[in-house]
Each structure stands twice: as C-alpha cells, then as structure tokens.
Amino acid sequence: MGNNKQKNMNEIIKRAALPSNGFGVGDLWYRASQEGIGVELTRVHIKEESEVVIPEEVTYEEYTYEVTRIANCPFSNCKSLKSITIPNSITSIEDGCNSGAFTGCSSLVSIIVQNGN
16 A cells, blocks of 8 residues: 555554544543644533643543644633644634633633644
8 A cells, every 4th residue: 555545544543542422632632633633622521710722632441642723612611721732733712602711711821822823
C-alpha cells in the first residue's frame, strides 16, 4: 500500500476508535471533528477559577489525535474561566452561541492565541 493510502487507512481506524458521545481528558471533552480531521473541543468542566490550556494533541486509548477545532459553545457561561490558551493546531472556533464563543465568561481576563494562528 502507498504511503497516502496507508495514512488514510490509519485515520479511518483512529476515527472509528472514538466513542460517538466523545471522551474526556481532565476537565476537557472532545469528539471527532466535524471537519473530518482530528478532534474538536466540545465541553469544559471547571468548578473553580481556572486557567485552561487546550493541548495540541490528546490521547484516547492507544491513539493520539490533533485538536483542530473548538465546537459550539464549550465555554458558554463558564463563569470560573479566568484564562485560556489556544494552540497552533486550532484552525477554527465555531460561534453557534449567537453572542460569542465566550459569552457569560464573567471572570475571563486573558485569551492567549499561540503564534501561527
């Protein structure tokens, strides 16, 4: 099999390994990206004032996935979110909240976007 065909097959196998309802790593939850590559951040569960750093990659079972997207409203009304760092791997932030991806984040004082975005 050629390199491209093998790479495509590996991506299909990796996507099939993901649970349909997503998976959590620490306080962050992910699912297969709707764009078809990598995973997207879907939910954030923080209880006290926190700084969130979105990783460039996450591991689920034996597979590592690039975090490529922030889905609809994972930070909506996250009142304890103080700071967020967005890695280079994020290519889009969906704004389906009608009033902004960070609406209701009353403690948010810092959004750090890594170079290259």
